[in-house]
Amino acid sequence: MKHHNPFGLNLNRRGFLSAAGVGAGAVMLSNGLVPRMAHAQAAPDHRFVFAYFSGGWDTLLCLDPRNPSEFTEEAARDTKIQLAWDRLDPGFRPEMTSFADSPITFGPAIGDFARHYQKACVVRGLSMDTVTHEVGRRYMITGKMPAGLQASGSAMPTRIVAQNAAAEGFAIPNLASQVETYNQGLPTIATGMSVNGASDLVFALQKSGDAPKSSIEGHLAAYRAKAAPCDPVRLDRRGFMGLVRESQVRATDLVENALHTFFDFRNQQNPDMAALRERYGIGNARPGGLGQAVTPGEQAALAAQALKNNVSQCVSITLASGLDTHDENWATDHPPSLQSGFNALAALIDDLEEADLMSKTTIVCFSEFGRTSLLNTRDGRDHSLASCALLVGAGVPANTVVGATTDVGMNAMPINPESGEAIATGGITLTPTKLLASVMQANGYDPYDLREQGLPCLMA
Numbered sequence: 064m065k066h067h068n069p070f071g072l073n074l075n076r077r078g079f080l081s082a083a084g085v086g087a088g089a090v091m092l093s094n095g096l097v098p099r100m101a102h103a104q105a106a107p108d109h110r111f112v113f114a115y116f117s118g119g120w121d122t123l124l125c126l127d128p129r130n131p132s133e134f135t136e137e138a139a140r141d142t143k144i145q146l147a148w149d150r151l152d153p154g155f156r157p158e159m160t161s162f163a164d165s166p167i168t169f170g171p172a173i174g175d176f177a178r179h180y181q182k183a184c185v186v187r188g189l190s191m192d193t194v195t196h197e198v199g200r201r202y203m204i205t206g207k208m209p210a211g212l213q214a215s216g217s218a219m220p221t222r223i224v225a226q227n228a229a230a231e232g233f234a235i236p237n238l239a240s241q242v243e244t245y246n247q248g249l250p251t252i253a254t255g256m257s258v259n260g261a262s263d264l265v266f267a268l269q270k271s272g273d274a275p276k277s278s279i280e281g282h283l284a285a286y287r288a289k290a291a292p293c294d295p296v297r298l299d300r301r302g303f304m305g306l307v308r309e310s311q312v313r314a315t316d317l318v319e320n321a322l323h324t325f326f327d328f329r330n331q332q333n334p335d336m337a338a339l340r341e342r343y344g345i346g347n348a349r350p351g352g353l354g355q356a357v358t359p360g361e362q363a364a365l366a367a368q369a370l371k372n373n374v375s376q377c378v379s380i381t382l383a384s385g386l387d388t389h390d391e392n393w394a395t396d397h398p399p400s401l402q403s404g405f406n407a408l409a410a411l412i413d414d415l416e417e418a419d420l421m422s423k424t425t426i427v428c429f430s431e432f433g434r435t436s437l438l439n440t441r442d443g444r445d446h447s448l449a450s451c452a453l454l455v456g457a458g459v460p461a462n463t464v465v466g467a468t469t470d471v472g473m474n475a476m477p478i479n480p481e482s483g484e485a486i487a488t489g490g491i492t493l494t495p496t497k498l499l500a501s502v503m504q505a506n507g508y509d510p511y512d513l514r515e516q517g518l519p520c521l522m523a
């Protein structure tokens with residue numbers, strides 16, 4: 064949903080006013096200004112990263128592979144699984160990565176993340192119940208099946224921040240870069256600040272100066288300075304205008320605290336930025352403007368900086384795009400896009416480990432669905448109802464595989480909720496709702512709004 068802006072300024076693209084706390088749309092959707100919220104027994108400084116792989120990932124190439132010596136081209140007639148790894152560029156070896164001390168296996172596009180396998184829980188056989196991009200994406204973001212194409216409920220980071228009594232200790236508690244964010248009826252402090260990447264964030268957070276260079280900068284400066292007085296009895300009975308004024312103060316504080324310096328990755332005068340560029344493979348050239356293409360490395364660096372500098376509790380980022388490969392570009396475009404995302408994820412984990420933050424950070428990687436196990440007539444892969452997820456960090460059962468897909472057609476299998484083992488009959492079906500309820504509950508948050516309890520097999 065878009066947040067209503069009472070000043071009539073079209074700033075939804077950056078979501079700055081929502082992040083500052085105005086979130087009028089969220090307020091209007093609630094039954095009152097601040098709904099009653101029971102704070103769960105969660106660590107107030109626990110961090111979350113939600114990493115989106117956009118377009119529908121090929122799980123055979125990453126999280127749910129098959130052994131190419133067994134699942135051959137000739138066997139595909141019976142297994143309905145066609146790896147086709149021999150069609151990939153030479154940089155991608157047509158083999159599966161396995162480990163002597165782990166049930167986890169990875170496909171050829173897993174990249175640098177393979178070295179972090181012992182920290183991971185690979186979730187297989189996630190039933191998406193849709194092959195529509197918007198529906199699958201919003202299902203994974205909110206944990207609720209959308210109504211038509213419209214998101215149902217709030218985004219997971221919004222729910223988490225809303226339950227954190229110490230959320231105000233973070234300048235931007237909920238930061239979303241190139242990922243949709245929703246707030247339905249929760250406190251405005253939990254509303255996600257939407258940006259297109261680090262350059263947009265720097266633009267929104269830095270001072271405009273005496274003479275704004277653009278109309279957008281002018282609008283931002285006017286918003287920060289504009290007073291909103293009114294008769295509290297006659298015109299502000301529900302406290303809305305008071306909320307607007309409070310939001311203006313918050314917006315000013317964000318700018319005055321010079322938070323933009325943490326995200327100005329191409330600042331040549333800051334030695335910390337040089338180290339960051341090297342770690343995440345960020346080029347030195349300064350971007351040309353807002354809305355530019357953003358690399359996976361920049362997205363991962365944004366998340367790391369927000370968490371390490373106590374700017375945000377929850378950060379949502381897009382680590383891969385262009386995965387909707389229905390044609391022969393599946394072989395050339397899909398694997399490198401996946402690998403770049405997993406490489407950026409590995410760099411993020413390295414960074415958080417060095418900052419001693421992985422013990423209190425949970426990372427959730429997801430896509431809107433998987434792709435078909437057989438190539439189509441155009442040598443690409445179509446949409447599949449079965450998908451995977453990847454969990455890393457606090458509250459996660461490490462070095463574990465939960466769930467599975469069948470060895471004929473890769474259909475989602477039911478699981479034993481205690482062990483996570485796939486079973487032929489009985490059991491339960493893994494869904495985004497059950498997955499995300501488990502993530503919340505494992506880290507001390509109440510998944511009441513999802514109407515599901517966490518699964519023991521998904522909680523450390």
